[in-house]
Amino acid sequence: MIKVVKFGGSSLASAEQFRKVADIIHAEDARRYVVPSAPGKRFSADTKVTDMLYACYDLAAKGKDFSEAFAKITERYTSIIDELGLDLDMTEEFNTVKACFIGKAGRDYAASRGEYLNGIVLAKYLGYEFVDAADVIFFKDSGEFDAERTQKAVRERLTGVEKAVVPGFYGSMPNDTIKTFSRGGSDITGSIVAAAVGADIYENWTDVSGFLISDPRIVKDPLPIHTITYKELRELSYMGAGVLHEDAIFPVRKAGIPINIKNTNAPLDPGTMIVESTSQKPQFTITGIAGKKGFTVVNIEKDMMNSELGFGRRVLEVFEKNGISFEHMPSGIDTMSIVVHQTEFEPKEQEILSGLHRNVHPDSIDIETDLALIAVVGRAMKSARGTAGRIFAALAHAHINVKMIDQGSSELNIIIGVEEKDFEAAIKSIYEIFVVHQL
Ligand code: ADP
Ligand code: ASP
Ligand code: MG
Secondary structure (H helix, E strand, C coil), X not given: CCEEEEECHHHHCCHXXXXXXXXXXXXXXXXXXXXXXXXXXXXXXXXXXXXXXXXXHHHHHCCCCCHHHHHHHHHHHHHHHHHHCCCCCCHHHHHHHHHHHHCCCCHXXXXXXXXXXXXXXXXXXXXXXXXXXXXXXXXXXXXXXXXXXXXXXHHHHHCCCCCEECCCCEEECCCCCEEECCCCCXXXXXXXXXHHHCCCEEEEEECCCCCECCCCCCCXXXXXXXXXXXXXXXXXXXXXXXXXXXXXXXXXXXXXXXXXXEECCCCCCCCEEEECCCCXXXXXXXXXXXXXXXXXXXXXXXXXXXHCCCHHHHHHHHHHHCCCCCCECCXXXXXXXXEEEHHHHHHHHHHHHHHHHHXXXXXXXXXXXXXXXXXXXXXXXXXXXXXXXXXXXXXXXXXXXXXXXXXXXXXXXXXXXXXXXXXHHHHHHHHHHHCHHHC
């Protein structure tokens, strides 16, 4: 049995957290490969080491004095090393990083040092071998992740290595410079390593007891989801549920490896199992709710547009020509709405409007801004009648005006557009009706 275990920033923010992590790892022999993040926040106003590194490097890149900012970073590590009583001197490592900052080694290099240094400390503390991600995780010249080369390298490097620490978040480019994944990318490294070593399970340890039905910063103490399918999770992650990086799903999913989200601060809680498919009935009609702000909807009206051959294509062509991809496209008989990211749309607004007038001669175009989209996701919605009706009722009851609604043909999700000011209240009221009222 092999378990790959990834620990997030808050799980490794202090010596106290390191102790919890070591207890978890030592509790099971199968926890052989460990993927750490950089030290995260110790308290809510604290700064993640990754953010400190970006800020520090920006000073260095401008030729400004960065020694104070740098000292604050090394302090995060030395305090952990000292409190754990480790016989580990990182002076040389710190000096190398500093020299590379002066030599302008790049922002990605800078950010990656958070995980690299933390990996060295954790390996020492656990008595595990340290394997630099730069030697086994690879990107192509295009910047794309190189799955084939990586899988081979991870396998070769870890064969015969009983236990190892592989830092998350970064890898190498073909020219040996360092590149990182996007923020939160240690989740991806964990998934890649799990797939490469053929793990039985990928445990992702964080600071909440699993994937929660809703964002805990919006709904107070939301219940955890026991079991969720990859498809449902993808919908929720894409819409902003930040527990797991959305790209972390692919490597393990392909290899048929389940993910278990677990809480470092409550290791006995079962957490959430993420699986390909399950016969397990969800506890509620909905599995989860997530959402994002910052959308614009362009409503196009034209009588009889439905009978006009190629109308939709000509509309989308205008967006495509302006380099804008659309999020959703609900439509009626004489209306078509295109939902786009506001920040992408704004600079192109006039080009798009004139393009639409030219291409489809609409009766009218109306633009609504500052919209939030909410995704209500659930594999049980397909067989439950009246889900959309219940959502409408909940929102009406909370005096929230629904601007848009779009139900995916898979019946796995319903997307609702509301004004940004109503975003939090809308999520709370949907949670109320589907979860609180059903308990
Ligand atoms: P880590 O540092 O361990 O990778 P993250 O900060 O990336 O942790 O992800 C965990 C956080 O995600 C939680 O602390 C919580 O605030 C946030 N979050 C947002 N939506 C959800 C959700 N639906 N379920 C659980 N956590 C969520
Ligand atoms: N430390 C990196 C970040 O903050 C990667 C991660 O935490 O997964 O984005
Ligand atoms: Mg994360």
